[in-house]
Every structure is written in C-alpha cells, then in structure tokens.
Amino acid sequence: MEKPQKTPPAYAIASVDHALRLATIMQLEGNLTVAEAAERLGVARSTAHRLLQMLVYRDFAVQHPGRQYGAGPVLELAEHSRSATSLLRSAALPHMELLVQAVGESANLTIRTGIEARFIVSVESAQVLRVGSREGMVFPAHRLSGGLLLLAELSADELGQAYESRSDADVTDQPDLPKLRTELARIHKQGFAVNQGRSERGVVAVGVPVRDANGKALAGLSVSIPSVRYDRQQLPSLVATLRMAADRIEADLAH
Template identity: 65%
Template sequence: MDKPFKAPPPYAIASVDNALRIATMLQLEGPLTVSEVARRLGVANSTAHRLLAMLVYRDFAVREADRTYRVGPVLELAAHSQSAAARLRAAALPHLHRLAEMLDESANLTVRTGDTVRFVASVESRQALRVGSREGMVFPAHRTTAGLLLLAELPPDRLEALYAADRYDERPGDRPDLDALRADLARVRRNGFALNQGRSERGVVAVGVPVRAPDGEVVAGLSVSMPSARYEKERLPALAGTLRTVADALERDLTR
C-alpha cells in the first residue's frame, strides 16, 4: 500500500527544514562541501555555511581538515542506535539507578565515537550538591573517565591514527599530548579503572570502569561523578569495587 502524501506543516520554518535536509544528505551520501550544500538547497554559500556551523555546534556534523563536512557523533550513534546504543542504554538504566542509590552520587554510561564520547544515560544523585545529568552531552574522549577507559583498549596504531596531527589542522589546541595520554592509558589498563580529577570539568571528580560486550569488547564506560569537595582518596578502592560489581551485573544482562 502506498504511503499517503505528507503535506508540509502550515508554518514551515525554512532554516529548520534546510538543516534537516543537510543532516539527511550527510547521513545518506557522505561528506559534502559548503558549495555543494548551497547548490543542493538553492541558497547562498554564506547561508549554507551558517547552517553547517549550527549542525557542527550540535554534533550533527563535523568539519574535516579538507573543509568538507561529514556526519557527527549524534548521527553516527543514530545509525546503529537500535543495535547498540539504544539497547545498551535500556539494559544499563536499572543498574545506573542502583549505582546512584548505593553511592548517592550521579551515575553515567558513556560510549565513544572517534575522538569524542557521548553520555547516553545519566542518573543524578539525590543530594543537594551533586553533579547534574550529562545525558546527551559530548566531550573530547581524552578528557573524560569513560573516554580513557575506551581509548585504553585501542591498539597503539589505532590510537596514533585517531590523534594524527593532520586531523587537527583546524583545531591544533584540541589535540592531546600523546606521550602523556599513553602514560594515562597505561595506568588505566594497570588499575582496571579510571580516575578523573577535574580533567573534563573543574570541581568534578569521576571514577569509572569498563563495560564489556559478550565478545569481550569494551563498549562503554560506567562511572560515578561527584563534587570534588566530597571526594576522599581513601574511598577510591571501595568506589572502584562497587562500580566493578555493578558493571559485572550489567555485563551479565548484556550476555542474556
């Protein structure tokens, strides 16, 4: 049966429509230049540039060193959301609630896309002074607890390629010091957990452990975040142990 014709909304907003069309083109067709987008939409290059800049700001697109634009973290996650991120989030939510209740701190589940990570689920602590929900937010992978956990699983050549200098021609300040990062990742592998003291946000401490799929691949990071004023170094082994217990339970659910 043919689908019924969809009439446009009575108060269509051209800029929104154009942004959605660009997002669709990037997802279905691959990288595009500003002039290609402008020609397809029938708008000026300056208009296409502003639309693309907003998509980049909201992580729907990424600007490459060759000045083309490709899909960003949001669309990359959406491409396999039913098979990966969405099901992982659904399985993790009960465990995040349990973790937040056990430690009375905010709990998070995070996945990696390229050199960024996205918080796919977050449960806030009930304390008045707490770290707020990070759900949906994107951060540089090397600056987050879960990002360190996920980067620690990469072979040396893949880590080198991910942070190759030519990928940061347009934003050299965003490229991490690779020697320092390698040392951090070696520490994560040795300890089995990651500790982040103000690395991504001042005044916030986070501790996390990896979550593995049935095939052994690390697919996410499970973490708790708290105000630095409440963090006590002596609690670190207990925090890591509790996180590992909850992560083990989540992994059993993923296996089932």
C-alpha cells in the first residue's frame, strides 16, 4: 500500500519549521556552525544565529567552543521512554493540580537522565507573585530538588560513574563530588530535598520522590516558592502535603 504524502499545514510558520529542522540536523548529524545552519536552511546568518540561540535557551542545543552548536539536553533525554513519561505525566497531573490548590504554590514533576534533570509537568499557582512554568526545561540534576532526590538513589560508585562518563567539556557545572555525596546521603535518609536558589535566584523548591511499586524512584515531585514567601517553620507541613500527593500518584501508577 502506497504511503500517503504529507500535506504542509495551511498556515505554516517558517521560523518553527526552521528551528525543528535545525534540531533534527544536530540530533542526527552532529555539530554545525551558524554559517552551515544558514546554508542548510537557505536563510541569512543573522536569522540562523537567532534560531540557534533560541534552541540553546530552551535546551534543545548547546554552544560549543569554536562557534559550533550541537544537540542539547532535551534531545539527549529522548532515550527516556516516551510511553513511561506519558504515563507518569497523566497520573501526576490531577494530583499536582490539587497540590497547587492546597499549598498555593506552583508544582513540578522532574525526571533524570544521567546527570541532567528535566521538568515534564508544571502547574502554576494562581498567585500574582508565583514561579512560572518550567515544563520542558533541563537543568543539571544537582541544581534541582527533584534532581537531587533522584541522584540520592544512586550508589557512590554509580554517582561517580555518572559524572566521570562525561568529559569536562560536556559538564560545564561540575559539582564537588565528595560534598555532593554527603548531601545526597542526608537527602536519602530524610526523604525530601530543599533547593534554595540553586537553579534560580529568589526561588525555593521543596521536593519528595515518586516511586514505583518496587520502591524505585521514578521522579521528583516539588513545589516552587518565591523566597520572600518561604517560611522554614512550615517545612514539615509542606513535606507532609507533598508526600500525600506523591502517595496518590504512586497509587494511580500501580493501577
């Protein structure tokens, strides 16, 4: 049976098409320069530069020394099972919406691949001063509460291998591993993580793990709070509320 031809959308957006083509080229073919990108797309170099900078901002690309651009963390995270991520997102979303209503702050769900963590779901609070959506964005795992929770599941050897497998050029934000191991041991023991301004100045995030039926941590569930509104005295209550939401997500995943 002959495969039907694709029909371009009636209102195609050239800039979106160009950005997607560049992302595909970098993922499948490797690094390229601004000049090469401009030539492949048939656009001016200034246009190609703006497209690449936007891909860098959204973590679809990274800029290497020597004026080359390559596939970024979002494209590298494609190895994470799409079906597993979709299931996790579907199970978590309604409980995250209830969590936001309960605490009045924005909520996020984070997964980890290697030494990087990605927000796969964000639900914003209704407050005027709030932490905005981080959905789709990628950060070094040790900079996020969810990332710290997931790194804390690794053994000392696994943690070392995760960082040693990446060259210094690939890891631009290399943590102090002995110090990180000590922190992760504490996080694993207490069952929650607090991130005060690590990923963004003026933001505090508190998170707990979401586990599967076998006890394996699948993701980090967190709330993000403007630091001016964070009250350390409310931490136990906040952790308890997060834990209840995580329990409900785990129950839905089990069924």
